[in-house]
Amino acid sequence: MNIIVTSIDYILNWSRANSLWPLTFATSCCGIEMMQTVASNNDIARFGSEVFRGSPRQADLLICAGTITHKMAPALLRLYEQMPEPKYVIAMGACTCGGGMFAQTSYSVIKGIDKIIPVDIYLPMCPPKPESLLDAIRKLQSNIKKESILERKSFTNKHSSPLSESCGLLTDEFNVTKLGVL
Amino acid sequence: MNWAEFQNIFSDCRLYGDKIVINSNLLKTVDFIKTNYHFDMLKEIIATDNGDGSFELIYRLFSPDDEEDLLLSINVKDETESVSSVFESAVADEKEIYDLFGIKFIGNTELKRLYMPEGWVGHPLRKDYQENDERLKWNE
Numbered sequence: 001m002n003i004i005v006t007s008i009d010y011i012l013n014w015s016r017a018n019s020l021w022p023l024t025f026a027t028s029c030c031g032i033e034m035m036q037t038v039a040s041n042n043d044i045a046r047f048g049s050e051v052f053r054g055s056p057r058q059a060d061l062l063i064c065a066g067t068i069t070h071k072m073a074p075a076l077l078r079l080y081e082q083m084p085e086p087k088y089v090i091a092m093g094a095c096t097c098g099g100g101m102f103a104q105t106s107y108s109v110i111k112g113i114d115k116i117i118p119v120d121i122y123l124p125m126c127p128p129k130p131e132s133l134l135d136a137i138r139k140l141q142s143n144i145k146k147e148s149i150l151e152r153k154s155f156t157n158k159h160s161s162p163l164s165e166s167c168g169l170l171t172d173e174f175n176v177t178k179l180g181v182l
Numbered sequence: 183m184n185w186a187e188f189q190n191i192f193s194d195c196r197l198y199g200d201k202i203v204i205n206s207n208l209l210k211t212v213d214f215i216k217t218n219y220h221f222d223m224l225k226e227i228i229a230t231d232n233g234d235g236s237f238e239l240i241y242r243l244f245s246p247d248d249e250e251d252l253l254l255s256i257n258v259k260d261e262t263e264s265v266s267s268v269f270e271s272a273v274a275d276e277k278e279i280y281d282l283f284g285i286k287f288i289g290n291t292e293l294k295r296l297y298m299p300e301g302w303v304g305h306p307l308r309k310d311y312q313e314n315d316e317r318l319k320w321n322e
Contacts, residue, residue, distance in 0.1 A: 070298075108306070110321055156236070
């Protein structure tokens with residue numbers, strides 16, 4: 001039994017880890033570094049992640065590149081909820097990790113996207129170099145390769161938003177009650 | 183621009199540095215300047231919180247013929263006249279100022295939130311603004 005499960009795990013994880021399709025989601029200056037990572041000097045295609053998708057329904061990986069404000073937060077949560085399982089999140093840049101330089105005084109910035117959605121890899125720096133993003137993707141790949149289909153349920157629980165345990169698709173009422181403001 | 187002629191009509195205005203300071207009749211003054219001196223473009227509206235409950239609004243007018251700027255300054259309390267009937271581009275500027283400073287422009291029909299989310303409490307660029315919204319406790 002274990003031999004079969006391990007073999008299936010190996011093939012599943014191998015295919016998932018090497019074809020992570022990111023969602024095009026760049027909200028500020030980290031997006032420039034993300035574009036540079038895609039371009040030919042650094043070439044994210046070497047790690048199988050070059051297919052940036054415009055629709056969250058076709059994406060596995062959310063590279064959150066840039067500051068998230070209160071006005072953007074419901075949109076980010078909605079995009080994350082629309083992504084199919086299995087889904088992974090890289091918090092790219094200091095702003096998404098903990099507010100960055102806006103953490104102390106800004107009235108409009110979310111202090112870390114882990115207050116809204118679960119995060120797999122934190123990638124601080126302002127902004128991270130393309131090499132750092134590639135390293136984050138490599139680390140995520142090595143994490144994916146340790147998964148097992150027997151622990152599927154705990155994985156799904158870990159990857160549902162802390163704000164949306166009982167809710168499926170977001171509604172405006174949901175945003176008002178859970179996120180505070182729309 | 184003929185300053186003496188201008189001062190004859192609007193007696194309560196004065197020249198302070200390079201800006202004209204007026205106390206009232208904002209819409210009338212702007213209309214007069216546009217009609218008679220061909221300052222046909224409103225470049226921007228600057229708002230400043232003076233800290234004592236009043237706000238300074240600076241209107242930067244531009245004359246394409248002479249390629250000159252003209253600064254028109256007025257001190258207001260919470261509300262003032264809208265110049266959107268003279269310059270249509272003022273609608274968006276006044277909307278932004280209403281969002282961040284809470285100054286009501288009488289005559290502007292589009293006064294609602296622009297940068298802040300709908301339902302936000304308070305106007306964040308005011309000097310006495312305190313963020314104490316119960317609904318935002320999760321973000322601390």
